[in-house]
Every structure is written in C-alpha cells, then in structure tokens.
Amino acid sequence: MSKSSTIVSDSNFGKRLGQIKRKTAFMLSYAGKNMPITGQITIGRDEKNTIQIEDTLVSRFHALVQKIKEAYFIKDLESTNGTFLNGSAIPQGKYVRLRQGNTIKIGRTEILIQ
Numbered sequence: 001m002s003k004s005s006t007i008v009s010d011s012n013f014g015k016r017l018g019q020i021k022r023k024t025a026f027m028l029s030y031a032g033k034n035m036p037i038t039g040q041i042t043i044g045r046d047e048k049n050t051i052q053i054e055d056t057l058v059s060r061f062h063a064l065v066q067k068i069k070e071a072y073f074i075k076d077l078e079s080t081n082g083t084f085l086n087g088s089a090i091p092q093g094k095y096v097r098l099r100q101g102n103t104i105k106i107g108r109t110e111i112l113i114q
Contacts, residue, residue, distance in 0.1 A: 026072045026098065028065065030111040037072055041065040043106055044077070057081050057107035063090075065098070072098040072113070081107065 025036040028051070035041065041050040044062040053062075059079035066073050073095040076083040083090045084105040090096050098104075104111040 025067070026100065027114040028104075028111050029114050030109060034114070037065055037067050039067055042077075043111075044079075051111075053107060053109050055107035055109060058109070062106055063104070065104075066095075074098055074104060079106075 025038055028035045028037060028041065030051070035051065042061060042064055043049055043051045043053065043058075044060050045053060045055065045058045046060040049061065059077070059081070061077050062079040063083045064075045064077055066075070074083065074085060074090060075095045076090045076092045078092050082092075085096055085098070086103055087105075098113050100113055102113040104113070
C-alpha cells in the first residue's frame with residue numbers, strides 16, 4: 001500500500017462499501033429553501049411547525065410530511081382550505097404517498113419534492 005492508499009479505495013472491505021447504493025432523502029423545495037425529509041415535518045402558519053408559512057390561506061397546523069421506512073407520505077391535518085398534491089385535493093386524515101417531482105400546494109405556496 002502506498003501513502004495515498006486508503007482503506008476505502010484499496011481494501012476489499014472498502015470496495016464492498018463502495019458498491020452499496022445509498023438512497024438519498026427526498027427534499028422539500030420551497031421559497032428558495034431545501035429541507036430533507038428525515039422523519040416528520042409539520043407545515044402551517046404556527047411558529048411551532050417545522051415549516052412556517054405566513055399566509056392567511058394556511059391553517060395553523062396544515063399538513064404533515066413523514067418518512068416511513070423508505071417511503072414518504074403527506075397527510076392533511078384537517079386544514080380549512082385543503083392540501084393539494086399535483087392539483088388534486090388530499091383527503092383529510094389520509095396518508096398519500098409522495099414521489100420525486102410531485103408538487104404540494106398549501107395556500108399560495110408550492111413545495112416541490114426532489
């Protein structure tokens with residue numbers, strides 16, 4: 001092994017690690033910001049939410065985005081004006097699976113799933 005060698009590049013263990021495909025977390029992109037979905041994210045007007053949207057069309061606690069195992073879901077939290085996924089209303093109290101490229105609309109805010 002030379003001085004530039006590393007366990008990752010030269011050892012059998014390192015080569016096996018390099019073959020493991022890592023799944024990247026979905027990201028919520030909104031208002032020039034990106035937020036990885038690593039657990040549970042709440043969206044609403046109240047400052048206690050993970051994502052706070054200052055918009056009178058947004059309920060205090062509007063929607064929930066959640067990672068469950070390797071899948072991502074959104075749930076409307078009985079909001080007044082509804083939560084929309086790709087233009088269709090999400091039924092209140094139901095989890096709907098998210099996919100890359102989906103667009104969530106809450107009030108006047110669009111959130112892209114990347």
